[in-house]
Structures are given as C-alpha cells and as structure tokens.
Amino acid sequence: MAEGGLSEPRRRSVQCASSKGLHRIAYLEWGDPRNRDVLVCVHGLLRSARDFEPLARELSSHFRIACPDLAGRGDSDRLPDAALYAMPQYLVDMVTLIARLDTESVNWLGTSLGGLVGMALAAQAGTPVKKLVLNDIGPVIPRAALERIGAYAGNAPAFASFGEAEQYLREIAAPFGPHSEAQWRFLTENWVRREPEGTWRPHYDPRIGDTFRANLPEKDMELWPIYDAVRCPTLVIHGAQRAHAAQRRADRHRARVPAARRYAMKRWLIVLAATLSVPAAAQSTLDAVRAKGYLQCGISTGIAGFSAPDSKGVWRGIDVDMCRAVAAAVFGDATKVRYTALTTQQRFTALQSGEVDLLARNSTWTISRDTSLGLNFVGVNYYDGQGFMVPKKLNVKSAKQLNGATICVQPGTTTELNLADYFRANRMSFKPVVIEKLEEVLNAYFNGRCDVFTTDQSGLVALRATRAPKPDDHIILPELISKEPLGPAVRHGDDRWFDIVKWSLFAMIEAEELGLTSKNIDEQAKSPNPTIQRFVGASGDIGKMMSLDNRWAYHIVKQVGNYAESFDANLKPLGFERGLNRLWNQGGLLYVPPIR
Secondary structure, eight states: OOOOGGGSOEEEEEEEEETTEEEEEEEEEESOTTOSOEEEEEOOTTOOGGGGHHHHHHHTTTOEEEEEOOTTBTTSOOOSSGGGOSHHHHHHHHHHHHHHHTOSOEEEEEETHHHHHHHHHHTSTTOSEEEEEEESOOSEEOHHHHHHHHHHTTOOOOBSSHHHHHHHHHHHTGGGOOOOHHHHHHHHHTTEEEOTTSOEEESBOTHHHHHHHHTOOSSOEEOHHHHHTOOSOEEEEOOSOOOHHHHHHHHHHHHHSOHHHHTOOOHHHHHHHHHHOOOOOSSOHHHHHHHHTSEEEEEOSOBTTTBEEOTTSOEESHHHHHHHHHHHHHHSOTTOEEEEEOOTTTHHHHHHTTSOSEEOSOOBOOHHHHHHSSEEEOOOSEEEOEEEEEEGGGOOOSGGGOTTEEEEEOSSSTHHHHHHHHHHHTTOOEEEEEOSSHHHHHHHHHTTSSSEEEEEHHHHHHHHHHHOSSGGGEEEOSOOOSOEEEOOEEETTOHHHHHHHHHHHHHHHHHHHHTOOTTTHHHHTTOOOHHHHHHHTSSSOHHHHTTSOTTHHHHHHHHTOOHHHHHHHHTGGGTOOOGGGSBGGGTSSBOOOOOO
16 A cells, blocks of 8 residues: 555745745645645745655645745746845745635645744734744854854855765764764765756855855754744654753743643644654664664554464564564564554554654555655565455446445545546546544445445455455456556665565565475475575575674575465455566566575
C-alpha cells in the first residue's frame, strides 16, 4: 500500500501587493482542498517551502497544508526593493495567502523566521491563527545567533558542483544537528539550483542578507510583548544543541507561559513534534539492535498472510518472516524480535523516528518514498497490484462496470491516487468513502455502506478469506490498476544495516533457487558445491563483510525457511497463487544477485 494521491503537492501562486507594485508568492499545497482544517508551514530565513515535504506527506490526510516560499525565496518573485524583505511585507503576503486559501482560521507551523512571522500574525487582534507551533525560535533571540546567520546570509559563492554546495551547507548548517547523508542531500536540493552556465547557486535573493545585516540589533532580541499578545495554544520546539544561556532563556520563557496555555495543544501538535524530531545518528542500527538484544520490527495491525496474530497471539506472515530472518542473521536466533503494529498513517514516521529498526509492513516501493521520506527499500518480497472486491450479488464482472459506485478506501496510501487516476482515465465517476482504520473500513464495506472495497489485491484475498462473514459472497475483479511492489524498508544513512536487511531477504529467495530448505539444509551443507558452501558459511567470509557470523544465511534458512516455505505456510492456505512471485526461472519476477 502506498501514499495517498492527495499527499502529492499542487503548485499554486497568489498575487500580493507592496509599496513598489505586485509580486507573486508561490506555494505548495497538499491534502484535500475541501478540508477546512488548514495547516500553514513557513520556512526559515534562507530556506524554501520544500523543506516541509516529508512532514506534509505524512499529515496530508489530516490537514489541507499550504507551504509558501516567502518573497525572494524558492519560486516566489524577488522584490524590487531589498528593504521590503522585512516583517511588514511578510505579514501582508501571508494574510493575502490565507485569503486565497478561503479559510477563516489556520494552524501555523513556522521554523525560525517562519515562526516569527507566525508569532507576529498570531499576536494581531482578530488573527486567523488558532494554533501555533514555533520551531527553533522563541521570544528571545541571542544576538550571537543573528550574527552567525548574518555572516553567511547572501554571501554564498557559486559552486562548481552539487557536492561543493552540499559541503558548504553542512558547514554553515552544522547547528541543525546530526543528519543522515540523504537528509543533507535533501536540504541541499531545496537550497540551490543549477544555473544555465552549469554552476550551482542558492535559490534566494542575495540582497536578503544585506537587509538582514543592516537591521541586526545591538543586543539580544527580546520579543516578549509580541509573544505575550498571542492567545492561541502554542508549542515551542527547540533542538538539543543550544548554549546554556539560551537554555536559561527557555526556562524563563516557560515560567511566563500559563500552564493552561502550555497544555492546551491538541493531539496533532504532538504528532508534529514527533515528526520534526531528528533521531540521533551516533550509533549504527546494528550496534543499537545488538545492545538492546532484539530487533524492533514494524508490521501491520493485522493482514492475514503478511502479518497477523494467530489464535495464540503469535504473529505470523511473510512480513513477520522477514523480521525473523533479520533477527536470525544478526543474533543467530529468529525469536529475538519484538513487533510494533502500525497503521498506514503511523508506519513511516515510526521508522523515521527510530521507534522501529525495520519496517516490514506491506508497503509499496515508490520514488517519492525512496527519495523524500528518508527511507531505503531493500527489495521486493511480494509483487502486487491494486484491485477491487465487490459483493457477488451486484453481478459486476469488470471494474469498467463501476461507474457511479461508492468505494471504500483507506487514506495514507497510493490507493486513493490510483483509484482517481483509473476512473478519470476511463471517464467514470465514483464516490469515495475514506476511513483510516482497517476494521472500520471493512465493517463499512461488509455492512453495505459502500459498493466496492479497493486495496492491494493481496490484501483483498487475505481479507476476504479471513474477515468476510461469507467469503463466497464476494468476488475480486480481474483488473489490476497499478504496480504495487511491496517490500521492507530501513532508514537512509546506514548502509551496513541496509546491506544486512537486503541480503537477508535475498538469502531466502536464493535458498529456494538452490533447493535449500529448513529441513534439508543440514544435509545439503555437506555438499561440495562451492555455491552452497559459501551460502552456509563453510567457505569465504561473506558474513564478516556485513559484521555478521559467516553462518548468517544458514541460520535464516534453518530457522525461518526459504521464500517458498514462507509463502506456502502463510499465503497458500488463503488461496494465494505464486503468479509473479515465482522464481525468475519459473516464469516469475523473483531474481536476486548471487551470494558470492
């Protein structure tokens, strides 16, 4: 399952006025445009709207999200007079943007300068800001911090390569804290653009730095009158890397804020705080897993055949076997796993934040996830596609007959996007019934609230077999309307862990091709076949290359089984056919590099 279609950004702009004429403010918009719960996210001094992409994708099923490029940044127009790069103009532009959004109130998340703009707007009488999150900013700003920014604002050189630009950004943005390689790359991509002559330059008006330096205060900037005028629930987020003086100011700040106001924030602010947190990267995932003595694996809340508890509460499924395989490789013991059941909305945040070490939860490998969510998909453990299930009594034989149907669908997946694309391409209409929790969406379908239920075909087969009151009363239509390669994922930035999880999956597939099973591997280990000798660790140092025991693959097959054993034990009883998930030499798509 993949991200919702409404989690893809729409590029918009709005005309704004200044004392020197009109200019265009560009913004990205995510989520349902009909949603009245609007979240405005505004970037820092020299950044752009794209900084919020990972967050916006995660929250787009809850909010309509607008992320503007402030004037002179990103895709917004540069102002004719550099003196206009100041708070009065930013406020005018943002009020105009909110009017364009046609909403009476907004939630505001601002980083650094974006937080100051939000604070100033929230302090106004009749403000549209109903909840405020200030990230890396507060009512006291040390002059030393402003001087440090002023030293490089607008002074960046032209870079001969993207790599040079990234290295420069790493130096000036070191106070951002620890980041993975992918996160630094993402920050750089949002900061520079390539010029026609081939050089790379920051994507903002360098005159912003001139205005900034011209207005540096003589001492720490204290904005208590503005902050004290804010009456809406407010959350202030600071990173851990702050000077002691700044910490004392934060304590003073806390003391001035009434408890009722501090704790009035709703659940969505907790979600924002968790999502904005950057996990510590000092310790590798392998070291962390070994230190605690078990693998924390993220799985579904219950999809039979993939990850679901049996009658004794034991988790089983091909995704569960993936977790067990990694534990067998790392510890030589497939039982050293703990499971975290995650909804479609929770899964990626849980992995990004470090709550789980591995996500093995029937998730679709897509380019947006692979490049912008800080994730790496290690491979495919089930080739799938989106389909439709309908009651047999409707006498529908093809998805082409679903014009005007009411369709149940879960948010936070590409299911919504695929559904809309398919119906638009076939000039048909439908009425969506969007429900987050699997149990609730199934109840809606089985109770007749909708005509159709759509998800990955694997899910349809499993859910019909295990959740339908009368499975024979429902049919799965023949059409597959998308490609859904499902596979486990790990965090960006830890290549050793990526290798371990990837080759644990490959070992199960390679074992099937070699004819190695949990029942015969001890006997086969005596074979003189050099390929098998390497596989079981009798020759070579493949395990040591990954900081594992050389018998890592042997432990996987002995304790978990090969891919066919996992498929036959978990999916075949539910009526699944191997299909595309046969080995490459049997007409399927499963093909892995050799273990040598």
